[in-house]
Amino acid sequence: MGRITLDKVQKAFGEVEVIPPLDLTIEDGEFVVFVGPSGCGKSTLLRLIAGLEDVTGGQIRIDGNDATSVPPAKRGLAMVFQSYALYPHMSVRKNIAFPLRMAKMEQAEQDRRVQAAADVLNLSDYIDRRPGQLSGGQRQRVAIGRAIVREPSAFLFDEPLSNLDAALRHGMRLEISELHKRLDTTMIYVTHDQVEAMTMADKIVVLQAGVIEQVGSPLELYKTPRNLFVAGFIGSPKMNFFHGAEAAKHDAHTIGIRPEHLTVSTTEGTWKGTVGVAEHLGSDTFMHIHPEANPSETITVRVGGEFSATHGDTVFLTPADDNIHRFDADGMRMG
């Protein structure tokens, strides 16, 4: 069980209010990702749930019980830290067994659980090494191992992949997703990387300045962003925004079109422009196009497969009308 409810939870450091009163419900077994730019309060929110920070106001309930003033160890949650926070003087085995040892569990049961965790995470080969002798990905797995032996009701991940290189990050992303499927336990995952959020989450919580901008499944956020911030934050490359005359044609203050919803042609189209930088990935081609009407702006466009265009070429863009997002003067979604 791991249903976590935040009821008007609020946090201030002295005079500075980091998180204004906030409500959120995380269902049992859900994989929830808190995503937002750095300094948006997502880590603070996670630390409030963990109990490492005290709330200024409001209530945190875990499985219906008030956990607001329960010490971290008694909340039944396990956390994986950004720096992994492994104990450098203990072997991998002792690191993983540490929470069990603190809980004064029987030695036989400790060994059994450590072995089980090591098997799940492929740690058996270096179980007697110290963290200093392990690679980044292995340390990450030890940190996860230390979390799973406690059999917590929910896992908290604080930007766990940000210290890994790109290839490892992709691998660990899959491993964590698979772990979630297997354990079927609530997981709360904090990241600033929207790709991690899109690929792993059941539910994404987009935060900005401590305020929840939108909560929803990855595709909901992608298809119907509630406001300009979410529209710009979710999706890679970023959505293109148009103001003024172009927007007025669609009765909106601002319109947004994702790079993948623009069709490129060398002969005809709605907007004419010149190619700035073209990124050829083989599978995709990303082009940064300066429209003729306003050359200081850049429109990003994604074409599936290879599109032979180089710097200075003239191209035409046509937006897919079904996929135009319209926003009003306050930046909120229209229609």
Next chain:
Amino acid sequence: MATQHSRSAARIMMAPAVFLLLVWMLVPLSMTLWFSVRSYLPLRGGDQGFVGLENFTRFVTSSAFWPAILTTLIIVGGVLLISIVFGILLAMLLDQPMWGQGVVRILVIAPFFVMPTVSALVWKNMFMDPVNGLFAHLWRFFGADPIVWLSDASVFSIIMIVSWQWLPFATLILLTAIQSLDSEQLEAAEMDGANPLARFAFITLPHLSRAITIVILIQTIFLLAVFAEIFVTTGGAFGTRTLTYLIYQRVLESQNVGLGSAGGVYAIILANIVAIFLMRIVGKNLDR
């Protein structure tokens, strides 16, 4: 540029310093070794020639030798114990955020800057004087008989004075070590269910082990040579005669340079044994 040429230039430029250090060290060392095998009594006939190892056997068979070694060990051990235990406590205290942190830290280091002779005299006259000392007043305030510190609790008094001087050093080194502890490790331990005492024992203390070894190593080498504190307080009486003090007495009070030099050679050997022993511990700790 790291060529043969620049390397030899570096050697030439280092040579004066190396030469000076060698002379500085080798001349007294060889003189000590030279005198230790001679009977040299400045006021009773001067240099009376080669006597072999007689000085060495006389020095260790003297009834003062083993008590002096024991006293040395008690003082070194006592000061180490006090400065490390209180050093860790103080370091953890100073690590807490508080108002006026900078000033407090400077004040804590202050005793280290007081010359040993001065601090020993201050302790002797201001605190430990059985008539006018602050301790005597305190004891009398509670209706107790003042302790005559320097004769009744002489070794402990010396340990207290020397600890007072070395505590700041230990605190400073341990404080920097504590500050380098990753706070996420403590938080992880807290999440793992470790209470404050367990967090100290399993996280903070192991993290400090290297700093503690360094403190022990450096302090031991300096503490073996403690002299001024004994000289100005008890003058080596009441069981406070350490090895260093015994050597001083042999050379200057008994006017027997040969015997004192033999003691000096023993002291060199002792210090080196301690140094090698501690270096190995440090080396082992640094490997981790």
